[in-house]
Amino acid sequence: MKDNSQTLSCVMIPVSRRQLILPNVSIAEVVDYASTDAGIGAPDWLAGQLEWRGLNLPVISYDAANGGTLSVPGENRGRIVVLNTISNTNKKLRFMALITQGIPSQVRITEDQLKQLDGENGPADIMQVDVDGEIAWIPDLDYLESLASETLA
Secondary structure, eight states: OOOOOOEEEEEEEEETTEEEEEEGGGEEEEEESOOBOOOTTOOTTEEEEEEETTEEEEEEOHHHHTTSOOOOOOTTTOEEEEEEOOOSSOTTOOEEEEEOSSOOEEEEEEGGGEEEEOOOOOTTEEEEEEETTEEEEEEOHHHHHHHHHTTOO
16 A cells, blocks of 8 residues: 655754744754844844854744743753745845754654644744644744844844
8 A cells, every 4th residue: 555645854943841843944054052142222032143154143032032031041952943034025034043942853744643732822833733742833934034134234
């Protein structure tokens, strides 16, 4: 019997009180946590800037962008996920960065393994899902990009 199910390679990204799930293609690179201070008067969600491949990227705290508080990872725990942007409206912003609270992990999922859950979404969430028994959130990348765009002068 032929199996016609499609699998999608994804990454589970731990943030403070939840984990996010994104397709692999949305991630350019995962690097060790290192960013400059955001400075006085910076938005609550801006954790700083990351110098990456000759670019200066805004580092977003998903927790703060979602209405919570900025949390910086503990020693040797955090990473920064460099995300490819998806919008065509701002050609200057090709990448943005997101703080993690641990090391992201690879998962392969099929449509059968993914179930939408009822839950209250924050401004940075699209929806809450059950991925084979694990709860994860699909982030709103358009919203995060709009925040990152604010840092461009």
